[in-house]
Structure formats: C-alpha cells, structure tokens
Amino acid sequence: MLKIENLQARIEEKEILKGINLDIKPGEIHAIMGPNGSGKSTLASVLAGRADYEVTGGSVSFMGKDLLDLSPEDRAKEGLFLAFQYPVEIPGVSTTNFIKSAVNEKRKYLGLEPLDAVQFLKTMKEKMKLVEIDQSLLSRSLNEGFSGGEKKRNEIFQMAMLDPKLAILDETDSGLDIDALRIVANGVNQLRNKDNAFLIVTHYQRLLDYIVPDFVHVLYNGRIVKSGTKELAFELEEKGYDFIKAEVNEATA
Amino acid sequence: MQEENEDILEQITSSEYKYGFVTDIEADEAPKGLSEETVRFISAKKNEPSWMLEYRLKSYRHWLTMEEPVWANVGYPKINYQDIIYYSAPKQKVTLNSLDEIDPELRKTFEKLGISLDEQKRISGVAVDAVMDSISVATTFKEELSKVGVIFCSMSEAVQEHPELIKKYLGSVVPATDNYFTALNSAVFSDGSFCYIPKGVRCPMELSTYFRINAANTGQFERTLIVAEEGSYVSYLEGCTAPMRDENQLHAAVVELVAMEKAEIKYSTVQNWYPGDKEGKGGIYNFVTKRGICAGAYAKISWTQVETGSSITWKYPSVILKGDNSIGEFYSVAVTNNYQQADTGTKMVHLGKNTKSRIVSKGISAGRSNNSYRGLVSVAKNASNARNFSQCDSMLLGDKCGAHTFPYIEVKNNTAQVEHEATTSKIGEDQIFYCNQRGIDTESAVALIINGFAKEVMNQLPMEFAVEAQKLLAISLEGSVG
Numbered sequence: 124m125l126k127i128e129n130l131q132a133r134i135e136e137k138e139i140l141k142g143i144n145l146d147i148k149p150g151e152i153h154a155i156m157g158p159n160g161s162g163k164s165t166l167a168s169v170l171a172g173r174a175d176y177e178v179t180g181g182s183v184s185f186m187g188k189d190l191l192d193l194s195p196e197d198r199a200k201e202g203l204f205l206a207f208q209y210p211v212e213i214p215g216v217s218t219t220n221f222i223k224s225a226v227n228e229k230r231k232y233l234g235l236e237p238l239d240a241v242q243f244l245k246t247m248k249e250k251m252k253l254v255e256i257d258q259s260l261l262s263r264s265l266n267e268g269f270s271g272g273e274k275k276r277n278e279i280f281q282m283a284m285l286d287p288k289l290a291i292l293d294e295t296d297s298g299l300d301i302d303a304l305r306i307v308a309n310g311v312n313q314l315r316n317k318d319n320a321f322l323i324v325t326h327y328q329r330l331l332d333y334i335v336p337d338f339v340h341v342l343y344n345g346r347i348v349k350s351g352t353k354e355l356a357f358e359l360e361e362k363g364y365d366f367i368k369a370e371v372n373e374a375t376a
Numbered sequence: 377m378q379e380e381n382e383d384i385l386e387q388i389t390s391s392e393y394k395y396g397f398v399t400d401i402e403a404d405e406a407p408k409g410l411s412e413e414t415v416r417f418i419s420a421k422k423n424e425p426s427w428m429l430e431y432r433l434k435s436y437r438h439w440l441t442m443e444e445p446v447w448a449n450v451g452y453p454k455i456n457y458q459d460i461i462y463y464s465a466p467k468q469k470v471t472l473n474s475l476d477e478i479d480p481e482l483r484k485t486f487e488k489l490g491i492s493l494d495e496q497k498r499i500s501g502v503a504v505d506a507v508m509d510s511i512s513v514a515t516t517f518k519e520e521l522s523k524v525g526v527i528f529c530s531m532s533e534a535v536q537e538h539p540e541l542i543k544k545y546l547g548s549v550v551p552a553t554d555n556y557f558t559a560l561n562s563a564v565f566s567d568g569s570f571c572y573i574p575k576g577v578r579c580p581m582e583l584s585t586y587f588r589i590n591a592a593n594t595g596q597f598e599r600t601l602i603v604a605e606e607g608s609y610v611s612y613l614e615g616c617t618a619p620m621r622d623e624n625q626l627h628a629a630v631v632e633l634v635a636m637e638k639a640e641i642k643y644s645t646v647q648n649w650y651p652g653d654k655e656g657k658g659g660i661y662n663f664v665t666k667r668g669i670c671a672g673a674y675a676k677i678s679w680t681q682v683e684t685g686s687s688i689t690w691k692y693p694s695v696i697l698k699g700d701n702s703i704g705e706f707y708s709v710a711v712t713n714n715y716q717q718a719d720t721g722t723k724m725v726h727l728g729k730n731t732k733s734r735i736v737s738k739g740i741s742a743g744r745s746n747n748s749y750r751g752l753v754s755v756a757k758n759a760s761n762a763r764n765f766s767q768c769d770s771m772l773l774g775d776k777c778g779a780h781t782f783p784y785i786e787v788k789n790n791t792a793q794v795e796h797e798a799t800t801s802k803i804g805e806d807q808i809f810y811c812n813q814r815g816i817d818t819e820s821a822v823a824l825i826i827n828g829f830a831k832e833v834m835n836q837l838p839m840e841f842a843v844e845a846q847k848l849l850a851i852s853l854e855g856s857v858g
Contacts, residue, residue, distance in 0.1 A: 215828025
C-alpha cells in the first residue's frame with residue numbers, strides 16, 4: 124500500500140529525514156517511535172504533503188501512485204489521512220459543514236454522487252458513536268474552543284467519516300487523559316480492517332497498550348534504526364531511548 | 377447551508393466578473409457635462425413640478441460652492457465632472473400598460489442578471505424595481521402591494537403621484553447640503569425607488585431594487601427613500617452590477633430611511649459593481665450616502681451590506697437614534713481584491729434615551745487592495761443609558777494588502793456604555809493545509825474560511841439572497857491565493 128524508499132527531506136537548510144525505508148501493507152498497523160527531534164512528525168508531514176518541507180531524495184508510492192507527485196488534496200482524496208498533532212481552528216465554519224465538504228470532495232474525486240443531507244446525517248450518527256463524540260460539538264465552529272481531548276476525538280471522527288486507506292496518527296496521544304486515550308484507541312480499533320492500514324507516530328508506549336501494532340520502528344536522527352514487533356515498544360519504555368542512541372552511536376563510530 | 381457550500385465550491389472555479397456584458401440598446405442621453413442646463417434638462421425629461429426643479433437647482437448651486445472631500449483613506453485621479461453624462465435612459469415606449477410591454481432587450485438584460493421582470497416567474501415574496509442607468513424600467517407586484525397600502529414605485533413616479541410624501545421626506549434625513557456627493561445627487565438624481573409602508577402594516581414581501589449601469593461615460597445618481605409609519609415593518613434589498621469598462625464610472629447615490637414609532641426597516645445591500653480589472657483599470661466609484669432616522673420611540677433600523685464590487689467604495693450607512701429606546705444596527709462585510717479600495721463603516725448617533733446600537737464589521741483584503749473601517753459612535757448629552765457594541769474584524773490574504781480601522785467615539789453622557797472590539801487575522805497556511813489534507817483544494821478552503829469569518833453578517837441577509845452573497849464572496853477572492 125505504502126512503500127517509502129530512501130526518503131530524504133529538509134526544512135529550509137536543515138536535513139531532517141536522511142533516508143527512510145518503510146513498507147506498509149493493507150491490514151497492518153505500524154508504530155513509529157523515537158525521541159524528540161528524531162523526525163517523526165516531519166515524516167508524517169512530508170507524507171501528507173506539507174509545503175514547508177522539501178523532499179530532496181527518495182520515492183514514495185501509495186496505492187501504486189507516486190505520492191510525492193500528488194497535491195496534498197489529491198493525496199487525501201486517494202485515501203491518505205493525517206490526524207494532526209495540533210488540529211487548527213476555523214472560526215464560523217461548523218465541524219459538520221467542514222466534514223461534509225471534505226466527504227463530498229472525496230466522493231467527487233472518486234466519481235460518486237455527493238451524499239444528500241439524509242445520508243450524510245445517517246453516516247455521521249453511526250460514526251459519532253465510534254468516538255463517543257457529541258452532536259453539539261459538531262455544530263460548533265471547527266475546533267474553536269475545543270479541549271485538547273475534544274480536538275483529538277474530532278480528528279478520529281473525521282477519519283471515520285473519510286474512511287481512509289492509510290491513516291497517519293501524529294502524536295494523537297499527546298495531551299490526552301486516560302479516558303480520552305481509550306476512546307481514541309477504541310475508535311481506531313473499530314475502524315481497523317484488512318484493507319486499511321495505520322501509521323501511528325508516538326513518543327510514548329502507552330497508546331500502544333490500546334492499539335496493538337504489528338510492527339514498531341524506531342526513528343532516530345532521520346533514519347529508522349531499529350524495527351521489531353510490539354515487544355520493541357516495551358523495551359523502549361523500560362530502557363528509554365538512550366540504549367538506541369548508544370547502539371547507533373556505537374555502530375557509526 | 378451544507379448544499380449551498382457545495383455550490384460555492386463549484387462556483388469558485390468559474391471566473392472573472394460575471395456581469396460585465398453590455399446591452400445594445402438605444403439611449404436618450406443628456407449632453408456631456410454639468411450645468412444648470414443639465415439640471416433643467418433632467419427635470420424637464422421627467423416632467424417634474426417646479427418645486428422639484430427648484431430643489432435641484434438649489435442643490436446644484438450649493439454644490440458649486442463645495443469641495444470634493446479628501447479625508448477618506450482612498451486615492452484616485454481627480455474626477456472631471458464635465459466629462460460625465462448625467463442622464464441616459466434606455467429608449468422604450470413612453471407609457472407601459474403592463475409589464476409585458478417592456479423592451480425585450482431590457483427584459484433579457486435583467487434576466488441575464490437573474491432578475492425576472494415577469495411576475496409569474498418571480499420567486500414569490502420579492503417585489504422588484506429594476507433601474508437601468510438613469511431610469512426605472514419596471515416595478516413588479518405594485519398592485520398586490522397596493523392592496524395593503526404599501527407604495528413601491530420608482531422615484532420619478534413618486535414625484536408625480538405622491539408629491540406630498542416626497543416634499544415632506546425627501547432630504548429630511550440627508551439634506552442636499554450634507555456633503556459634496558449628496559449635493560451633486562440632489563441636483564441630478566434621475567431615479568430610484570420609493571417605498572411607503574402605512575401604519576401597522578407588515579410589508580407582505582421583500583422589496584428590492586436592482587441597479588444596473590449600462591451606458592458608457594454615464595454616472596448613476598439614484599435616490600432611494602423608505603418611509604415606515606408607526607408599527608410597520610419592511611425588509612428591502614438592493615443589488616447592483618455594471619459592465620466591464622476601462623474608464624471609471626461614478627455612482628453617487630443617496631438613501632434615506634425614516635422609521636416612526638415601533639417601526640422597523642431592514643435594509644440589505646449586495647453591492648457588486650464592476651471592481652476594475654486585475655491591474656486596477658476601470659471600475660465604479662461608489663460614493664454613497666445612506667442614513668436612516670429612528671424618528672419615534674422603539675423604532676429599529678438595521679443595515680446589512682455585502683460589498684464586493686466597485687473600484688472605490690466610500691459609504692457609511694448611518695442611523696440617527698432620535699426616538700427613545702430605538703435601535704440601530706450595522707452589519708457589514710467588505711471584500712477588496714486586486715487594486716480595490718474601500719473606506720466604509722457607519723455612524724450611530726444616539727440622541728434618545730435607552731438607545732442601542734450594534735456594529736459588526738468584517739473586512740477582507742486581498743491582492744494590493746486597501747480596506748478601511750471608519751465608524752463613529754456618538755452619544756449626545758441627553759441620551760442617557762445609551763449602549764453600543766462594536767466589533768471590527770479584519771482578515772488579510774497575502775502581504776501586499778492593507779486593513780485599517782478608524783473608530784471614533786464621542787460620548788457626552790456618562791451613563792453610556794460603549795464597547796469596541798477589533799481583531800486582525802490572516803488566513804493561516806496551517807488552516808489551508810488542514811483543509812487540503814481533508815481533500816479541499818486551496819481556493820475552496822479560502823472560500824470556506826472567509827465565509828466562516830463573515831458568517832455573523834451573512835446570517836443577517838434575507839434567505840433568498842444569502843446563498844448568492846456567499847458565492848459572491850468566494851468569486852471576489854478568486855486568484856487571490858497563490
């Protein structure tokens with residue numbers, strides 16, 4: 124589904140990604156972990172197509188297409204979803220209205236008729252249950268005055284509405300209390316199926332207690348330096364990132 | 377609202393000024409230039425009584441003594457008032473027995489603008505007065521309105537048919553001597569709409585006037601007067617468009633509103649005069665004086681304007697709150713793009729006790745445009761317990777445009793409560809990227825964000841026009857984001 128080969132990217136003059144390789148197949152959940160500043164969020168942003176980053180090398184194919192060749196909106200419509208670490212606020216635009224625009228843009232791209240009000244509402248009601256989100260929240264302006272937990276739940280709700288092939292969760296667990304974390308994880312687990320995949324970017328192991336990954340990768344200094352199964356996450360939690368750093372430094376010394 | 381947003385997204389990809397066509401119709405024009413002769417010519421064309429001619433001549437003579445104002449935050453080459461045609465009327469039969477006799481060219485013109493002069497096809501609940509250049513070509517639903525005593529007709533007709541009302545109210549809110557452009561308008565105004573709502577009547581439909589400039593080198597000087605008697609209600613809407621031309625054309629209108637005790641007037645404007653091209657060439661100079669008076673207690677006047685057109689806009693729809701407990705409101709969205717300039721706002725003059733006013737202004741600037749809010753809130757010595765709330769928000773698109781706020785507050789009574797809030801924001805790249813990531817392209821994202829920004833004002837528009845206005849916002853900003 125997603126194949127990243129030797130991906131390199133920088134912001135202004137600073138090299139951040141220095142050759143990432145990653146292969147994600149349908150039905151898989153991958154976790155990317157790593158210390159602060161290792162390039163985790165950059166990877167998420169580059170895949171989504173944020174203009175601040177310049178790709179300087181490598182390739183990414185998504186569903187057989189050259190991802191880097193697509194505009195951010197076309198990547199989204201092809202089925203790539205990013206749950207933002209810091210979801211933005213758009214005053215005066217109701218969440219419902221925003222999601223409806225997004226859903227119908229995607230449908231248009233796929234050659235489908237737009238959902239009418241009744242169908243849309245029905246879908247919305249179903250998905251609302253998944254993330255235990257309240258109707259009143261959705262009629263408010265997008266993310267305006269939402270608590271941290273509400274914003275993150277809204278991200279997962281949008282993900283449910285858009286039904287992406289690949290969802291990238293960028294530190295969705297940061298700033299969440301344990302209840303919100305459970306709700307978010309629950310949503311992901313219910314949406315999970317054999318045809319879609321998740322890339323979960325996180326600093327901590329705790330989200331992975333709820334969303335069990337098939338693979339865990341450690342990103343350090345712009346490279347994936349270690350890959351393993353969920354046990355790797357426990358090891359990291361126990362030992363901290365220092366042992367990875369030591370290993371890497373030893374190898375390059 | 378949701379489907380409507382869909383439409384906006386569709387619309388935004390279509391481009392340019394949609395109403396830029398010219399109708400090829402023979403016109404009856406005054407010779408170029410302004411003199412007493414011109415004023416007499418116009419008055420004679422309209423077969424006016426002598427008191428009307430006197431009013432015009434007096435205004436003209438006063439105008440000669442005045443200087444064009446320069447205090448607004450706009451710049452333009454000096455207008456040559458001798459280079460303008462002050463009267464241009466599309467030729468058609470002198471008297472129309474019914475709407476069926478309207479010149480087909482005129483009918484087609486208004487149909488192209490989405491205004492049907494055919495009563496059967498008209499969306500129910502809206503009566504229209506259609507004004508092209510200097511004259512009113514048709515007014516619909518007159519008979520139906522007259523059944524409840526509502527007078528809705530062209531100003532020319534009102535001068536003939538209701539001279540007592542015109543004599544009493546014309547110039548009563550905006551005196552001819554008020555400013556340079558009102559003096560000019562009072563001398564040469566050629567048509568416009570007159571509405572009279574009798575005591576206790578709730579006007580059964582929306583009244584609207586559609587202004588169209590067609591002829592080249594002409595100015596449009598229309599005059600609107602609305603009188604709402606005690607306990608009556610009316611909602612009125614004006615729309616305007618003009619052909620695309622390289623020369624600037626002057627539009628100097630005067631609008632007067634009179635609301636008696638417990639009467640309410642809701643006045644909405646969707647202004648879409650030709651704004652000029654991308655280089656700032658051409659476009660309408662929209663120099664307009666609009667003022668209403670809450671003459672009796674508990675009267676209410678509410679101005680709502682969506683200003684997207686004109687190369688220069690200079691207007692301050694105001695309310696004189698004379699009656700105790702009267703209310704004035706001003707809701708405005710002003711969009712400027714390319715080289716457009718807008719200096720707009722309101723004056724709320726609190727004279728009566730317990731008077732309230734509310735100002736919500738949303739300015740959106742893009743391109744190399746300049747957008748200023750200028751407002752005055754004044755509370756007179758005897759206006760105890762006056763309240764005002766003002767909210768002025770500006771949004772900038774890009775870094776070559778300007779947004780300015782000039783709020784003036786004069787309070788002479790210490791029981792007054794005056795609040796002013798102002799914000800300036802930019803559409804953030806992160807907001808756009810967020811929309812992009814959800815599959816919404818940049819132009820649609822901008823449309824979504826600015827419609828959200830302007831929502832509080834857009835919600836004030838009558839339903840029939842809200843959708844159109846939303847689309848207009850999006851279209852006006854086309855190409856403003858890289």
